[in-house]
Amino acid sequence: MRLLASAxxxxxxxxPAFAGQMTVNVEIPRLNVAEYHRPYxxxxxxxxxxxxxxxxxxxxxxxxxxxxxxxxLKDMRQWWRREGRALDMPVDGISGATxxxxxxxxxxxxxxxxxxxxxxxxxxxxxxAAREVGGRELIRIPFTWPPAGPGTFQEAGEHELGAVSxxxxx
Amino acid sequence: xxxxxxxxxxxxxxxxxxxGSAEAHRMWLHPSATVLSGEDxxxxxxxxxxxxxxxxxxxxxRLDGLDVTGPGGASFxxxxxxxxxxxxxxxxxxxxxxxxxxxxxxxxxMASYVEDGxxxxxxxxxxxxxxxxxxxxxxxxxxxxxxxxxxxxTRGAPDDSALAATGRGLEMVPVSHPNDLxxxxxxxxxxLLEGEPAAGVAVEIVPGGSRYRDQVGxxxxxxxxxxxxxxxxxxxxxxxxxxxxxxxxxxFEGAARRRASYVxxxxxxxx
Numbered sequence: 001m002r003l004l005a006s007a008x009x010x011x012x013x014x015x016p017a018f019a020g021q022m023t024v025n026v027e028i029p030r031l032n033v034a035e036y037h038r039p040y041x042x043x044x045x046x047x048x049x050x051x052x053x054x055x056x057x058x059x060x061x062x063x064x065x066x067x068x069x070x071x072x073l074k075d076m077r078q079w080w081r082r083e084g085r086a087l088d089m090p091v092d093g094i095s096g097a098t099x100x101x102x103x104x105x106x107x108x109x110x111x112x113x114x115x116x117x118x119x120x121x122x123x124x125x126x127x128x129a130a131r132e133v134g135g136r137e138l139i140r141i142p143f144t145w146p147p148a149g150p151g152t153f154q155e156a157g158e159h160e161l162g163a164v165s166x167x168x169x170x
Numbered sequence: 171x172x173x174x175x176x177x178x179x180x181x182x183x184x185x186x187x188x189x190g191s192a193e194a195h196r197m198w199l200h201p202s203a204t205v206l207s208g209e210d211x212x213x214x215x216x217x218x219x220x221x222x223x224x225x226x227x228x229x230x231x232r233l234d235g236l237d238v239t240g241p242g243g244a245s246f247x248x249x250x251x252x253x254x255x256x257x258x259x260x261x262x263x264x265x266x267x268x269x270x271x272x273x274x275x276x277x278x279x280m281a282s283y284v285e286d287g288x289x290x291x292x293x294x295x296x297x298x299x300x301x302x303x304x305x306x307x308x309x310x311x312x313x314x315x316x317x318x319x320x321x322x323x324t325r326g327a328p329d330d331s332a333l334a335a336t337g338r339g340l341e342m343v344p345v346s347h348p349n350d351l352x353x354x355x356x357x358x359x360x361x362l363l364e365g366e367p368a369a370g371v372a373v374e375i376v377p378g379g380s381r382y383r384d385q386v387g388x389x390x391x392x393x394x395x396x397x398x399x400x401x402x403x404x405x406x407x408x409x410x411x412x413x414x415x416x417x418x419x420x421x422f423e424g425a426a427r428r429r430a431s432y433v434x435x436x437x438x439x440x441x
Contacts, residue, residue, distance in 0.1 A: 066209060066210070067208070067209045068208065068209070070207055070208045070209060071207060071208030071209075071210075071211070072207070072208075073207040073208070074205050074206060074207040074208075077205070077439055077440070078441070080205070080207065081350070081352070081439075084207070085205075085207070085324075085326050085327045085328070086326075086327045
């Protein structure tokens with residue numbers, strides 16, 4: 001699915017104006033390796049049967065000449081299978097540049113097109129990282145939507161991801 | 171393929187030779203990747219005949235009868251074809267999004283007879299049979315042959331537009347998409363013989379990487395009445411599938427036997 005660009009962007013950056021939001025914090029670990037490239041990262045919402053309920057963000061080499069950065073999108077293979085292969089990247093509101101090691105926030109307002117379209121139920125936030133000449137890791141954080149109250153849920157990666165947390169404010 | 175009778179006959183000759191001399195040898199196409207993204211993806215394919223999968227150690231698989239069907243059913247050119255000591259290789263530029271079927275296929279007739287006290291063999295198409303084979307030859311045995319060796323690659327989202335059956339020989343059509351296979355999940359495919367469901371056909375499934383294991387790790391499943399078989403992949407990797415039919419239901423009048431075989435290389439990805 002293709003998100004409405006302006007809606008997604010507005011949602012992300014004007015969060016305080018809305019009733020609720022989901023904030024995802026992704027730690028990209030600092031790795032002591034001979035050849036380091038920043039990982040590609042996909043963040044999406046999974047239905048209970050692991051189909052995709054919509055992509056929230058994809059960090060990849062958006063600025064390479066001739067869109068060459070799209071060559072490695074398939075390395076985030078679970079995201080690629082569930083939704084990426086049906087998207088025509090870049091997609092406004094989803095695509096972003098790769099991030100350096102450190103902690104990175106991504107905030108999505110409750111009226112973000114993906115979140116707003118979720119029927120009440122059980123979901124997982126999926127965060128998948130794949131690194132050139134490195135590995136790949138997928139983390140899932142289960143959550144209920146709409147949220148009954150505020151909460152923070154956290155999982156820890158072991159290789160390509162550090163701590164990944166999701167804070168929900170209803 | 172069918173529009174290239176000389177190539178088909180040559181491929182058939184090789185196929186027949188390999189089948190006769192070494193049933194244990196396996197023919198295969200091995201793609202460098204099956205799931206691709208990006209604006210200009212290429213796949214390079216190795217083609218070989220070997221015992222261990224997927225290592226080139228015995229014979230190259232000749233590229234006669236090579237046909238790449240792309241999205242929409244169009245035929246695509248291959249680039250940089252070459253045949254070396256142990257393998258052939260060629261490249262496919264996936265210029266359009268969608269699924270590609272990369273196949274080496276051949277069909278034709280084989281005849282064996284005695285002339286002037288000597289055993290003779292002939293291979294060719296139905297059109298030249300009457301002119302080239304003495305119809306009153308002693309011990310004349312005619313076999314109808316069809317062989318298909320294939321693999322698949324997809325740029326972007328998978329689709330089925332390149333996977334339609336040709337209606338000749340033994341073929342596999344998707345129930346599950348051949349480029350959407352994952353460890354631990356069941357996949358289903360249908361075998362067709364001359365375009366009709368092929369019931370009760372044994373399908374041997376062999377995982378690649380055999381050089382680094384003690385056991386082959388293969389197993390066999392059988393198609394149901396609807397020609398469908400199922401496989402659940404124990405681990406990610408490349409898999410080789412082989413099925414064959416040998417019966418007396420040849421369509422060519424004068425052929426007593428029909429032999430049709432099918433081989434596919436499939437990639438199974440980790441979860």
